[in-house]
Amino acid sequence: MAGLDTIAERLTRGIARGTSRRSLLAKLGLGLTGAAAFPVLPVARAATHPEGPAHQPVTSGNIQDPGDRTSCDYWRYCAIDGFLCTCCGGAVNACPPGTEMSPITWIGTCTNPADNRAYIISYNDCCGTSSCGQCLCNRNEGDRPQVRTQSNNDYNWCLGTQSSIYNCSTAVIVGVALDTPR
Known part of the structure; x- marks a missing residue:
């Protein structure tokens, strides 16, 4: 366990030596700005389709019973x-x-x-x-x-x-x- 503590301490001290509070705040601000812009990215909005996200017709497979069983027109x-x-x-x-x-x-x-x-x-x-x-x-x-x-x-x-x-x-x-x- 002592070896793990030593490795964690060295890693933490190395990060602290290489970064300042200003750079940490700058990176945090950049991350928040990027997160705010994320909903604007183009995505497939399948859930807004009136028949559901991925409407697959449900048929009987029998030519004597035609139509989509999930459609009101069946x-x-x-x-x-x-x-x-x-x-x-x-x-x-x-x-x-x-x-x-x-x-x-x-x-x-x-x-x-x-x-x-x-x-x-x-x-x-x-x-x-x-x-x-x-x-x-x-x-x-x-x-x-x-x-x-x-x-x-x-x-x-x-x-x-x-x-x-x-x-x-x-x-x-x-x-x-x-x-x-x-």
């Missing part, structure tokens, strides 16, 4: 109102970990651009933790007045779950809609 989201579970750690048909899917849903009928058929979509809210806060979508195609609750997306559908705290919404395909008779 075909299944034609009647959705809420945060997309695909942006919150879940999937288009599964809740994020730590949440549970509400058994009570609203429904919509959306047209798949791949086969031009209408599908019945069940919009289930995922409940149990605070709102995700990412990828908010409010599309009201086919939305009905609140007196027709099963076709209205303005309710908190976290009923029948342990917690009524809303997190995000899924879009589960229930089946193919019947063609209307002509």
Whole structure:
């Protein structure tokens, strides 16, 4: 330990002999000036991009299910109102970990651009933790007045779950809609 103290003492005395208080203050001032100019330097400000820092489309990889599942324009989201579970750690048909899917849903009928058929979509809210806060979508195609609750997306559908705290919404395909008779 004594050897380490001797080395530290020699190093400190050498620095003290070679520098003055004025040069130390000058270097400190130069450092503070440089630190103040640092935020002005050009940097990539990816966090200010509206879709997030590094938006990568999330697709199914199936040509029969086209589109970006993190975009409000995805075909299944034609009647959705809420945060997309695909942006919150879940999937288009599964809740994020730590949440549970509400058994009570609203429904919509959306047209798949791949086969031009209408599908019945069940919009289930995922409940149990605070709102995700990412990828908010409010599309009201086919939305009905609140007196027709099963076709209205303005309710908190976290009923029948342990917690009524809303997190995000899924879009589960229930089946193919019947063609209307002509």
